[in-house]
Structures are given as C-alpha cells and as structure tokens.
Amino acid sequence: MQQPNIIPPRSGVSFILRQGQQLKVYDIEGEQVSDFICYNLHDKAEYLSSGRTIDYADTIFLTKGHPFYSNRSNVMFHMVEDTVGRHDFLLTPCSADTFRIIYGHTQPHRGCFGNLCEALKEYGIRPDEIPVCFNIFMHVAVDGDTGKIAVRPPKSKAGDYVILEAHMDLIVGMTACSAEMSNNYAFKPIGYEILNANE
Incomplete structure (x- = not known):
C-alpha cells in the first residue's frame, strides 16, 4: 500500500482528479476535518453545489452511495466508501472573518478559505469562486425543532477514511481544517491518495 500524501495542519492543497479515478481521504490521527471543493477541469464555472446535492439526496447526511452534484446538476463524483458516516455540507469554509466574528481573534488565521484561495490560485480560481465545501469528517448537529446548529467533535478516529470516485475530470481543493x-480544539494532518477505480 502506498503512503498517502500529507496535508499539514491548517494548510491546503490542490490537484487534478481524472474521471474514473478515486480519491481516498484519511483522517490520520482522528477528529480532523478536511474541507473539500471541486470544479470541472474543462469549465471552471461548473463547481460542486451543496444545495443541489442535498436537494437531490433529500438528506443533509451524505454518505456511501450518494452522488454529489454540480451547480449544473451534473454528477461530479460519488462516495464509494465511508467508515465514519457523518460529514457536513452546510457550513462555509472557516476564514479570517470566522475567527474574528465567532472566536474573537484580533489576529485571525486565514483559515480554510484562505488556504483554498492560495491552493487554487494556480488554476485561476478566484476567492469569490469558492462556494460552500463538503466538510469531510465534520460533525454538525441540527436541532429538529429550532434548526439550531452545533459543531461537535468529529466522529472519525485514526485511520478512518472516505473514497470518492470522479465522474468527470476535476480540479480539487482540500484542506486540513x-x-x-x-x-475538537486540536490541529492535525489529513492524508489522501489517488487510486485507479480498479485498485
């Protein structure tokens, strides 16, 4: 088994995932989120849509077997494996504003949004073109009566993973949140590797 690529704590990467390839995302140490976003490699105006994916799946709890749709209602990828079963597709990537508004930081970190901006720059993707991400391993509880949300510690443990299979050529941006x-108030790495669908 090949060693996964490592995203260091509080950083981000970008890369190309070809149609038919699979992306395996590991939680190396446990309780670490990875923000995931993707674009059609051949037309960057087509991107991953939380609203359409949730609408068509009829659930906010996306897991093994679910297709993930673009803003044009095309399937971008589907989830092949999921050892955790709880992720988030509601909340926007954390940013300097997140840390200023929610945490009260006076010298805020640039967050996942800033890390994705930097990582996706080489593909000509601008900050205003980064939508809500699929937050792999993130645990968001939703009150059924009030709709109030609460961010809980991820349910993922060391070695847990998801596998996503691309339905088109993709530009991928990912972070270690x-x-x-x-x-859960600790910052750890995220691992990933690109597989062929028959591996």
Missing part, C-alpha cells in the same frame, strides 16, 4: 471547534 483550521477551526478549533471543528477539530
């Missing part, structure tokens, strides 16, 4: 509450 920078928000305290999302990661």
Whole structure:
C-alpha cells in the first residue's frame, strides 16, 4: 500500500482528479476535518453545489452511495466508501472573518478559505469562486425543532477514511481544517491518495 500524501495542519492543497479515478481521504490521527471543493477541469464555472446535492439526496447526511452534484446538476463524483458516516455540507469554509466574528481573534488565521484561495490560485480560481465545501469528517448537529446548529467533535478516529470516485475530470481543493471547534480544539494532518477505480 502506498503512503498517502500529507496535508499539514491548517494548510491546503490542490490537484487534478481524472474521471474514473478515486480519491481516498484519511483522517490520520482522528477528529480532523478536511474541507473539500471541486470544479470541472474543462469549465471552471461548473463547481460542486451543496444545495443541489442535498436537494437531490433529500438528506443533509451524505454518505456511501450518494452522488454529489454540480451547480449544473451534473454528477461530479460519488462516495464509494465511508467508515465514519457523518460529514457536513452546510457550513462555509472557516476564514479570517470566522475567527474574528465567532472566536474573537484580533489576529485571525486565514483559515480554510484562505488556504483554498492560495491552493487554487494556480488554476485561476478566484476567492469569490469558492462556494460552500463538503466538510469531510465534520460533525454538525441540527436541532429538529429550532434548526439550531452545533459543531461537535468529529466522529472519525485514526485511520478512518472516505473514497470518492470522479465522474468527470476535476480540479480539487482540500484542506486540513483550521477551526478549533471543528477539530475538537486540536490541529492535525489529513492524508489522501489517488487510486485507479480498479485498485
């Protein structure tokens, strides 16, 4: 088994995932979130849509077997494996504003949003073109009566993973999340590797 690529704590990466390839995302140490976003490699105006994916799945709890749709209602990838079963597709990437508004930081970290901006710059993707991400391993509880949300510690343990299979050529942006509450107040790495579908 090959060693996974490592995203260091509070940082981000970008890369190309080809149609038919699979992406395996590992929680190396446990309780660490990875913000995931993708774009059509051949037309960057087509991107991953939380609203359409949730609408078509009829659930906010997306897991093994679910397709993930673009803003044009095309399937971008589907989830092949999931050892955790709880992720988030509601909350926006943490940013300097997140740390200023929610945490009260006077010298805020640039967060996942800033890390994605930097990582996706080489593909010509601008900050205003980064939508809500699929937050792998993030645990958000929703009150059924009030709709109030609460960010809980991830349910993922060391070695847990998801596998996503691409339905089109994708530009992928990923982070090892920078928000305290999302990661149970510790910052750890995320691992990933690109597989062929028959591996």
